[in-house]
Amino acid sequence: MLSNTLQHKRHRVKRITVNHIEISKRKNEELVEHPNIDNRPVVKSRNNITHNFLQKCLYDSSVHGMKYFSNSKIKSSIIGKLFWTAIIICSLVSLTICPLIPPPIARRNIVFAGLRVPSNMTTAKARFLVRYGPDFANEHVPGGKNYISDLKLLLKTNNLTLVNFIKALRPCEDIFESCTWEGVDKNCNELFKISYTFAGICCSFNYHLEESIETGRVTKNLLRTNLYGSRTGLQIIVQRNYLIEDDDINDKYIKSSTNSVGLVMFSHHPLEYVATVAERQILQKGHYIHTSVNPIINKKLSGYYHQDSMSGKIIPNCADEETKLEYFPTYGYSNCFISCSIRAVLQACGCLPIYYTPIAEKYSLKLCEWEDFKCLYANADNIRIIQNVVKENFTCECFTPCENVEYELQTSTLFKNISTNQFILKIYMKSATFVEMDTIPIADELYLLGK
Template sequence: MAFKKRRIFDMRLVQSQQLQRKPSEHHKSNSKNSIEKTSKQWRIYHFREIRIWFMDSLRNFCQTTSLHGFSYITRPDISRNERCFWLGVVIAAIISAISLVLTSWYSNRETPTVTVIESSHFPTWNIPFPAVTICNFNRVSKTKALMLMEHMRLPPNVTKGELQELFNLTLFPTGRTVNNSSLEIYDRILRLNNITLTELMNRLSPDCLDMISRCIWKGIKTRCESLFQRIVTIQGICCSFNFFATMTNNFPVKIAYQVPKRPYRVTGCGYTTGLSVLLDPMVADYYGTFFSGFGFRLLIHDAYNFPDENSETKVVTSTRESFVRINPASTYATKDIRQMDLRWRNCLFGSERKLDGLKRYSFINCMFECRMKMTFKRCGCLPAYLINNGTIKICGVLDMNCMLQTKRFFSRALANLDTPYSIVRNTENFPCDCLPDCESNQYGSESTMGRLDASYSRNKMANRQDFSNHTDSILVHVFYSDLMSTRYRMEIFQNWLSSLASFGGLLGLILGFSIVSAFEFVYFLTFRPIFNYINRERD
């Protein structure tokens, strides 16, 4: 039976009565001291009441909670030393649980995303066919150079040998510089003939239709001019198939409507379902090259990436038939990754950042743009082999030495630093603020090569008529090697559900903690005192 407590002494009533009295002037100081003493006693009494209430609530919580070890702290049937022992055990368990939870949390923050293999039987027809960029070893056509040399006017006291050196400058060799006096002579030659360095390079480069004789796409003979377009790369002017990186294309206007809006795809494997081209290295037309041989470089890359040193590179030489087998792999990101903060996922999607002159963002394109900006910052112009949106000045002959010095930017890990390996290895941030791709396609490749002899070939491209005038021809097949590929999934390392399970498992293993235990703690500190106060007032 609950007894109603009688309030014997009310400090607030006493204070109010003392304040209402009118003490005399000689008693004012004593009254003030007594009031301060009374308020101090009231604060001590109030703090003692709170401490008693808190200790009672904590004792009741320890006796009734489901957490491990707490009941031994307040049990009256064990000695004080045992209670102190259990108190130390509980404190150590709490510290261990908090430490493990924090360790798990920081581990999750250090590796917020993870990439796993989702399937090793992902259909290859869901992956776009790669771009195939073909670059001739010979960058200057001998026929075009001799013809242009005959028609160009020369200033007084300038020989054709100096004009020939001007043609060699279109190769943009690295590791050498040109005298300023020679550059001035070359600039006078171009001004006299009203030709820029870019126009000179275009005039001297071999034509795609001269290098590519026959084309077969997915087993059907196709006009090569509708498949390949002429693009400018670091390797010079090349011919590219399935290239969609730039905003515009270089296809003839009359067949522009035939060009697809998206990259090509294939629905099978084997060389009969891919791309087959018959190449003519034009051995007799060689004028300037960096290779001691006759042939082409094949750059295999994503259709939306600019071809550079990151591309899969294959070399095909004259009188050979080459089979390039592509083993594609695709990586995609879940919706949770897209909703994740950029600081934690540490990657970018193709539409999240715009680049100058390029359709989509990728790490390769971003690094290429960064190197372009560094070149422009140093030289005040861009070389002709770089993408230009038409608003930036194109470098001329007088800027040749600066272009030659900045070309090394495109072959280093850190474009802005000529640093040793130790500094590159310890670089924490991605260079040029270029983050990796959240979604990408990789095109690993293998190649086999054999001697090409038309008399033993039944291929509809390799007949004697094709080889009658071109004995150094090259036959190249680029195709998917299998119907299935590997698909990777990028996802969050721990979402809210896995984090809850991880933290709950650690706390439950050490302390026996659960959601009900947390509610018990809140209940004993808030709801139960309120209920007790309400019940006491009713009684």
């Protein structure tokens, strides 16, 4: 357990809170300032004042910008004050770890021992399929095209689904040697669980989206901490024999596009799907990595909308808690585009790839098997949506959430005497404070007018 001297508590600091700024919208009205020495009023245009105001306030973008509201002559109805609150805790970032290498030989031998090899398949071919099966189960790995029939036959002979086959080869217990949380040794299987991402089946820490999908409710069981500093947080040690290049020099495999042997770690919000655009870092043997996390809460205040020039309707510029998604109980930018991706692949192929297993199980949708991969290959470039799309038969429009948490990560490599086959990761909250930033709706309007 951490000593009292190490239990540094964390707080929240709010940078700017301005809920509303009253300003005349009559086109020809002129605004007045008193900047000259003899204090005679100087008439300035609306555009000049807004331009100066935004240059001073928004460019500063920090707590110091507050002083400019008192100096400007734009009437402020509510001005927030800089404040600290004690023990207001932000959720820790989620980590998802995916291997860039085939399953280790020990795991492959266990799985292979439980399989029946089809009569018209050699043992060498069956071992090859067990080795590369997890990689081939992704439509963006073209090397699998030549083995679809063989993989289908192997699974059919053993009455296995594609998901169960991959899960048997990728248990989280193979990756981790030991785990520590807040200075206390923990069972890694309690901290990490199997998860589904665009990269396939992986292992995640503090990831709660899938249980929210299952229950249909936004979970409140996010892992939080009120401690900070490098002696707190999560530490993992990867199995010493896990990050080896290969066990058979005569059977070398082709490395991934990163040309790396190791793991890829994605950092993301606990309620966000791990999509193509997720931030990532390569983890390799012989490294001791320290990563500090700095959460930033971004809020867009009420009134953040625009008027459609054609219909005259008031349209929100952000997605609030009332914004609903078809397949997720909580709105997120990533979740919105994944909802679009799900619609796209169902429209094209009538099934969902294995990385959408939680959605398929929740909504009783068909999971793609090997016979569906020809369709997935043919539509690979159209079934992962990462931006708004408007087509004749398909539309996807996603807004930034009105409130969201971003995680800034700073990583450093420590040079310590560790095994050349070992990898250690330490991840913790960086500071005693985290920042909450409010977007001022009227400021965006002023910015456009100033331009």
